[in-house]
Amino acid sequence: MHMFQIAKKEMPKTTAYSVLLDDIEKARYDLALAYEDFENAMEPDLIDCCIYQVNALQMRYKFLLTKAKQFSQ
Secondary structure, three states, rough: HHHHHHHHHHOHHHHHHHHHEEEEHHHHHHHHHHHHHHHHHOOOHHHHHHHHHHHHHHHHHHHHHHHHHHHHO
């Protein structure tokens, strides 16, 4: 979670974009793991937990994609 701890002005645009792409890749990986956990969950409380986790990761992934689109504008 290092992308938003450093302001854009402190690093070149290409470096910030590279960090953003790394964060997007990590978010995709984390989301895939969360889906696997959901598929393997058996207990109702664990299923609920997995649903919240997947929803949170989906929102983070969408946010990062939006930020990446802003770089290209």
